[in-house]
Amino acid sequence: MACVQFVFGAGNTSQLVLRYMPTSADIENGDLLVTSGIDEIYPPGIPVATVVKIERDPAYLLPALFACRLPA
Numbered sequence: 001m002a003c004v005q006f007v008f009g010a011g012n013t014s015q016l017v018l019r020y021m022p023t024s025a026d027i028e029n030g031d032l033l034v035t036s037g038i039d040e041i042y043p044p045g046i047p048v049a050t051v052v053k054i055e056r057d058p059a060y061l062l063p064a065l066f067a068c069r070l071p072a
Contacts, residue, residue, distance in 0.1 A: 016049050018065040027051060033067055 021027070031051045037044030049067035056063040 015052075016067045016069060018067065020062045021054075021065045023062060027054065027065065029053065 016033075029051050032047055033049045033051065035042040035044055035046040035048060047070055049069045051065060051067050053066040054063055055066065
């Protein structure tokens with residue numbers, strides 16, 4: 001599983017959209033997104049969402065990642 005740190009995200013209650021994903025990120029559909037612990041609020045390793053789509057639009061320099069939150 002790839003480990004990618006994101007500093008910006010926008011979403012609603014059912015889907016998370018992460019823009020400005022590094023082009024070098026080794027991430028695929030089905031990968032699990034977990035907390036990094038960098039904010040010192042949540043510990044590292046808590047499962048948060050699953051990647052459902054990676055959008056690579058030639059009009060944008062960096063790809064966007066779409067993920068669905070995990071059930072509580």
